[in-house]
Amino acid sequence: MTHKLVILGSGPAGLTAALYAARADLAPVVISGMMAGGQLTRTSEVENFPGFPDGILGGELMEKFRAQAARFGAVFIDGKDVTSVDVRARPFAVVLDDERIEAGALIIATGASPRMLGLPNEERLFARGVSTCATCDGAFFRGKNLVVVGGGDSAAEDAVFLTRFATAVTLVHRRGELRASKIMQHKVLSHPKITVQWHTVIADILGADAGRVTGVRMKDVRTNREWDAPCDGVFVAVGHTPNTALFEGRLELDQGGYIVTRGGTATSVEGVFACGDVQDHVYRQAVTAAGSGCMAAIDASRYIEQHE
Numbered sequence: 034m035t036h037k038l039v040i041l042g043s044g045p046a047g048l049t050a051a052l053y054a055a056r057a058d059l060a061p062v063v064i065s066g067m068m069a070g071g072q073l074t075r076t077s078e079v080e081n082f083p084g085f086p087d088g089i090l091g092g093e094l095m096e097k098f099r100a101q102a103a104r105f106g107a108v109f110i111d112g113k114d115v116t117s118v119d120v121r122a123r124p125f126a127v128v129l130d131d132e133r134i135e136a137g138a139l140i141i142a143t144g145a146s147p148r149m150l151g152l153p154n155e156e157r158l159f160a161r162g163v164s165t166c167a168t169c170d171g172a173f174f175r176g177k178n179l180v181v182v183g184g185g186d187s188a189a190e191d192a193v194f195l196t197r198f199a200t201a202v203t204l205v206h207r208r209g210e211l212r213a214s215k216i217m218q219h220k221v222l223s224h225p226k227i228t229v230q231w232h233t234v235i236a237d238i239l240g241a242d243a244g245r246v247t248g249v250r251m252k253d254v255r256t257n258r259e260w261d262a263p264c265d266g267v268f269v270a271v272g273h274t275p276n277t278a279l280f281e282g283r284l285e286l287d288q289g290g291y292i293v294t295r296g297g298t299a300t301s302v303e304g305v306f307a308c309g310d311v312q313d314h315v316y317r318q319a320v321t322a323a324g325s326g327c328m329a330a331i332d333a334s335r336y337i338e339q340h341e
């Protein structure tokens with residue numbers, strides 16, 4: 034059976050596309066992906082999504098998105114990942130672990146994934162003190178001493194969030210100024226539990242023998258001086274990589290690997306649309322992702338109408 038529209042991804046972009054497509058009678062099939070709900074499910078309080086003056090938990094917000102799309106008939110395939118996508122001819126083919134589905138049109142909303150530092154011990158000690166998700170793992174570090182790596186909004190938010198549990202948080206940043214928004218910079222720099230270690234990178238994560246993080250080797254990038262600092266956890270918050278491996282050589286990608294869209298959400302293949310963080314490395318907000326999801330559904334709907 035060929036579905037009119039298949040949507041890959043279930044963050045704000047994918048679920049908004051699903052809502053609009055369902056209301057346009059396209060009976061969209063949403064492949065939730067292995068991180069259903071997307072990155073917002075890994076954050077705590079979302080205070081900048083319009084309509085929630087008191088804030089809302091990221092996971093709760095995504096549940097509401099999903100319920101709203103489901104109410105109008107969006108169908109979800111959960112717990113399976115897409116292993117390949119063939120967009121060379123219509124209908125497009127989407128292969129899941131053990132299933133192949135066909136689609137007259139495709140919306141890609143696969144988002145972006147957290148970047149890592151690339152240290153061998155980071156991998157070895159992942160989930161043994163190394164984490165990319167402060168909101169998921171922060172509560173395990175009550176009364177502990179933590180390191181957060183990065184200088185953007187994610188690192189700043191993580192550092193502030195982790196002070197709920199940790200005794201002390203050191204924000205390690207490779208430059209002398211934060212990239213984070215002014216309001217987050219202020220929160221970090223004025224927080225009594227947070228110290229910023231400027232011009233510094235993590236040269237190694239210590240504790241491989243103990244089987245848990247016991248410290249980090251810091252390195253001042255100006256002098257190359259290295260020293261060890263004890264800590265119990267390392268939260269890596271150094272940005273994201275777009276989830277576009279499936280589309281390499283099939284869709285036009287930019288230098289950073291993001292899907293190139295033109296004139297709204299159209300990709301280089303007619304009938305394939307992209308929305309959210311997978312095609313946006315500038316705004317990357319839940320509300321902009323949701324907005325582009327709406328655009329993708331409208332673009333796909335027009336395309337389907339023309340080709341039916």
Ligand code: NDP
Nearest residue numbers: 150183184185186187188207208212270271272315316317
């Ligand atoms: P960013 O790309 O903004 O920041 C990444 C940070 O990590 C930078 O400070 C960068 O350093 C540093 N970095 C990158 N690679 C390395 C490395 N290998 N070693 C050490 N440091 C490294 O990513 P974010 O995830 O913070 O934010 C992404 C987007 O999402 C932004 O637009 C942000 O505003 C937005 N966002 C908004 C939030 C909100 O509004 N509530 C919350 C979280 C994110 P350098 O500065 O030197 O490049």
